[in-house]
Amino acid sequence: MTSYPPDFDEFDLVDVWERPWDESQPGTRVHFELGRAEFAAAQLARSMAEQMGSIANVLAEARRHPEIYVVLDDEPTKRQLDVAMDAAVADIAMRLSIAEGTVVAMAHQAEVLRARAPQVWAMFREGEVSAANVRTVAATLDSLPEGRETDAALDSKAAEWAALPPARFTGRMHTLRERLHPISLTERHAEAAKGRRFWRENDRDGMSWLGAQVTASDGEMAWQRVDAIARHLAEQPGETRTLDQLRADVVADMLTGRSDPATEPRATVGVLIPMMSLLGLSEQPATLEGFGPIDADTARKLTAHAPSFYRILTAPVSSTILDVDRTSYRPPADLKRWLALRDGTCRFFGCGRSARLCDLDHTEQWAKGGTTSAGNLAHLSRRHHTLKDESRWKVEQRPGGILTWTSPTGAIRTTDPPPF
Structure with missing residues (x-):
């Protein structure tokens, strides 16, 4: 070398x-x-x-x-x-x-x-x-x-x-x-096309990346269409956005249905917003379910204009919700919503699977006296739920939703819920 x-x-x-x-x-x-x-x-x-x-x-x-x-x-x-x-x-x-x-x-x-x-x-x-x-x-x-x-x-x-x-x-x-x-390229392409997919990756400052793997022909056609629309918009009087910004906005409009109100999708998304921020008396960030912190102004607009958003208000000082032990195995809807916002993702160390796609697990098993309360519930992906119940992995929950994991070989790590 x-x-x-x-x-x-x-x-x-x-x-x-x-x-x-x-x-x-x-x-x-x-x-x-x-x-x-x-x-x-x-x-x-x-x-x-x-x-x-x-x-x-x-x-x-x-x-x-x-x-x-x-x-x-x-x-x-x-x-x-x-x-x-x-x-x-x-x-x-x-x-x-x-x-x-x-x-x-x-x-x-x-x-x-x-x-x-x-x-x-x-x-x-x-x-x-x-x-x-x-x-x-x-x-x-x-x-x-x-x-x-x-x-x-x-x-x-x-x-x-x-x-x-x-x-x-x-x-x-x-x-x-x-x-x-x-094997011929024709046969390989037919097989490769079965793996096409679409994904999202959260970024900083209230932004997200969207990506798609499609066939080369579809990718080129999609790019040409988005680029053509963006360049047409760029020629309009008063337009100040760059081509990159225009292409991103065109794609977002297409995918969210804003370009055609008749096809606009309906979804239920949680927003955890401090009461003072909701009232416009503070700019403390809110939390968007499945994403994380968003600015207070965006949160106010979402809660004011989107009827499909449910609202959970937090105390202006402690940002916590009071909780009492539940006497039933299944948590009520309000508690499930609160915990989904508290956890955000699977609570295993390093797992980023959205809480919406996880099991709401009793840290101390219900059959062994565990309560259905915020202090004994946490979201775990099905994979990590299985490890907790069927392997030598152990987990304990401390006040504030803090989980301490111990691996079968003795490694110990602590995971906190994301801050609000």
């Missing part, structure tokens, strides 16, 4: 870092700092390979010894094996503060590279190929049927191109994939 001077030892960099610079030789200083950066990049790749390998090893151990994560009285059933694997994934994710999906992806990438691209994996462990390029290799192999000759050809070429920047490397891998793939 990097060509160092004959007397330059990469592994002596740690010692060299402390040596004084020769201020009369700026070129030496530049070369020194470049060496440090390159050494750090190699170390980063080595560390990432080590982490991916360790994650894959932990999941392999959980597969071989599910009793680490679930209580077994006999041979494990398939469900117990699945729960054990999910519990192990959650354990890794919590310890490393990464998403569970990332854990699964990293383990899978390590397994694919070990089995199908051993040359690239060895280079990765030596810090000779970046994590970005390694992910591209794993994704490319995933999209190809397994075959010794195909895998060997891709592994060899990927190792040859390892030092290329990610964009250039990805382009070459795409071209190589087309040459190696035994």
